[in-house]
Amino acid sequence: MLQAINLDCVRGERRLFHNLSFQLKAGECLLVHGENGSGKTSLLRMLVGLTPTATGAVHWQGSPIKKLGDEYRRELLYCGHPLGLKDALSATENLISSMELNDESVTQDVVHEALRQAGLQGREHLSVRALSQGQKRRVNLARLLLQKRALWVLDEPLTALDTQASLWVVGLIDQHLSNGGIAVLTTHQDLTLTGTTHVIRVGI
Amino acid sequence: MFYPLAGKLIPWFAVAAAMLTIIGMYVGFFMAPTDAQQGEGYRIIFLHVPVSWMSMFIYLVMAFWAAIGLAFNNRLAAMMASALAPTGAMFTFLSLWTGALWGKPMWGTWWVWDARLTSELILLFLYIGFMALQSAVDEPRRADKAGAVLALVGVVNIPIIYFSVQWWNTLHQGASVSLTQAPSMAALMLIGMLLMALASWMYTVAIVLMRVRCIILEREQHAGWLDELKEVKQ
């Protein structure tokens, strides 16, 4: 269960949101809408614990995430706006090293299978520099298949993706929710998910 | 609330600083006896010694506030730290200059690579680094915290730096004249020096409180409570 209690966000001179609270149970999804610069990414960064909350708190399974520390991070998968890919490495190398950073080991076959599902068959060993924006995004999202985490926090996961890939991602999220996972995502597109979906708008 | 209280205290400290400086100067320059070995030129130490004390002490105080600010996420403490830095740097700078002015007649040269002078110089660099870092960060919260980490790293390092410089100095003896064999001091000299030290204290408190008030005004422009203050409305 993910709880946000009275979150506030001030960026420079502007207050982006104030007293924001919500609660997500297993199998539920939160869609965050808002214009550019309305504080969507700031909200997500607070939820994952990158930005400390000035007021209020984020709770996971009833305890504040600050206290849980790596216990929380073990349950969390965050795909932020910078994709976290190294241009000089291939898609496979990128995913393997990203798994290593997360203290999980993975075999090359598993990675290849994930990349195949992401529609990148035949490009596993191409350096990421040679991939298009959409393809890079797919590499990044292939982590959803590799890391078994209960909470997904995805910042604009559908950016640069074509219709087919968007459907793939939506399918993944649906499956994650039906397995009892929780997802928080920002998006500009309208999404239809089968699970319970909450929607909030940030910014005025 | 801190802001109005600080406002009330500033004049007191400022007056005390001015008074003490005048008395201290008088004692130092007119009452204290002429030093047998060093003549009249030694009188610069009435400025030099208190200023050097302050330069080191302020760094410790600054690191202390920075640590509080970082540990308890306290904004006021962090502001105190950044308000202290320029004053500390000024004292360090003064200490170097007065040291040089003293050294010229005593040693016949402006600069001696003496352990203390060298450490003081490095201390100045540390202050400058702290201020440069704070001014390079646009976001005040990040500036506070980054500065705090730097101040703490510096404070851990200062003993090591000091020790290493001493070590280096003892190995390269020769040109340098040791400062440690201070001539036995007449009571009046001591009093003058203490008065000046106290004056620097008062000056520091006054100036830092003033600076903190400025920082508060700047940072909390859009916080409601400032508008309720009488002074600000005027």
Add this chain to the structure above:
Amino acid sequence: MSDTIGLSVLRGVIHRDLRLAMRRKSDVLTPLFFFAIVVSLFPLGIGSERDTLRQIAPGILWVAALLASMLSLDRLFEQDYADGTLEQMALSPAPLGMLVLGKVVAYWLLTGLPLTLLAPLLALQFDLATPSLLVLAASLAIGTPVLSFIGAIGASLTLGLRGGSVLVALLVLPLYVPVLIFGAGSVDAAAVGLGATAHLSLLGAVLVLTAFFAPWATTVALRIALE
């Protein structure tokens, strides 16, 4: 979850950074050439008198090594910061301190170690005696890791700031003073036959201290930078 203190993570980071560096060899070579050029400039500025050169050689080599190891500091975290890898590291369940340690070790392997190996070669230009050469290499081997550790603090504090690379120099150089003193001092001591053990053990003590504290400070600074 292979282990709790994150040794496998450590290995993973080192491995990754080394592999990345191998794809961009010029980044590794630039500081080395810089080192060689700076060292060779001194005789041109000072004159080729042998005794003078021999006397100033330890200082010059050490100062040049200091500057060279600082040259690429801003790259230590900058790329990871820009492409989002650093975010992922901060969110990894593995301790961030371990990841930082890994990055510093990799950084040292790519700058400090080559400098250590190159320095005795360049010292031949200055006509240093063989025992001095050995001490020089030893002091650099102990001292350059300290430079990397302290440098990491500076790099993490200035992450993403304008004028970061110049600022790093300002922050880090005063903190390098003890390393310079003990490092260059050890070679000096060896040259006059005093024995360098005292210097080297002090240098070792500094290394232990920084290896303990620096990753921690760097971690704090990185989290601040990511806020």
